[in-house]
Amino acid sequence: MSDLKIKAKKINERIAENYTKIKIEGTAEIVYGDNVIKCRNKFTRYLMSSIVVFIANANAYAGEYGKASERAAGMSCDVTARIGTDTSTYTSPDMSDLVDKVDKAPNSITRRLIKEPDYSLYIAEFVFQWNAGTLPDIYEGATGENEIDGKVGEFGVYLRTDRDDWSSPLSNPNRGCNLFGEKGIIPLGPRLIDSSPGVPVRLASRIASADDAFDAFEFYGSIDPLTFKWRFQVAIV
């Protein structure tokens, strides 16, 4: 009888816990040649700050401009990704860029919203594709032109994020910015009044071999394409 009571209590606790937490996870899939690597990212402070600012923002004055039309921008305005060759630096929340970035943009980027029918899981999925011939050959001992001595050791996803330069506590926040260049306004800050937006793309997520997320690997970009799929998952649990 007492066992039954204990079990019943555990079930009650589980039911009570339902939908009380949101788990945010960044998962990744890296595909090159016949290899598929599945791993998880670490987030930066800029992404977390952006989420809390977005939740608490009401109406953020983004500027006064000579037109009665505008666009709204999300964090994926100009989203991009990069690979890097660092294999020894742990990810810290205040990293705003990869440690040793190979500054070649993906050839194609696809964004996708996905959800489970029971509303328990929401996903923003990004597929970054580098065609063969876009990235350099990266291997140990490389000395040639368009070659890098080392291994692929880090991946980064870059989103429009808040600069996280606000002082805590901040009452009744209203952080907004015009991104200029026909890109619209975004409810993140800071707002600058010249043509240099306060919300450029910054490192939001890093996947690093130094964090044991994956084993660093040699990659021959002259002949192989590289696909990097990143999923920002919001699970209600």
Place this chain on the structure above:
Amino acid sequence: MNPKIDERIKEEYEAKIEGKFKIYIGDELYAKGKNKWTRYFASSLVEFVALDKSGYVSWNSGIVKHYAVGLSRDYTARAGNDTSTPTSPDMSDLVSKIDIAPDTQNRTIFKSAGYSEYLSRHKFVWNPATIPAQTIGEFGVYLFLTDDSWESPYENPSYATAPDDVSLAPLLNADVRLGARISSADGDFDPINYTSEEALILEWYVTIRF
């Protein structure tokens, strides 16, 4: 590997968002605990992350001041009478809402020194006599949220909601909707026999930890 170590490693790769509440009657803390979330809140977060830029929205007002809208546009809270209906993620409103707005409300964001925790606090105060005496069994926090009407999968989303002639939100068909519910039916607190003699205060905290 030791399962506990596995769990710890897994935890390091996750961020958690929790909604917590405190209910005060006058100066006295009546209850505290965790809210339950709705689909509209979760969907709004992923929409904001995945959205590029919308097409141009034109206004006829001639006003050229532009405002970017966050989830707390027109935010508010309500109390309700229901004591028997558990929360489900597709609830867009309280079950038995007492449609009386708080007399005062404010928002504040905080962060920890090591950037490992970010927090927003929304505080709602109903003065004495604002809500008539009755049983209170639920509270709702209402935010400016998507209607979550997109079909999954939705490729390369780019849209906006224009709630007025100067403002834009990077969300689909956004409006003020239930984002979090605190309910006696879920065991969050014991129903309140509210006498209306003292202020009713709801503090709602969203913590993001990683």
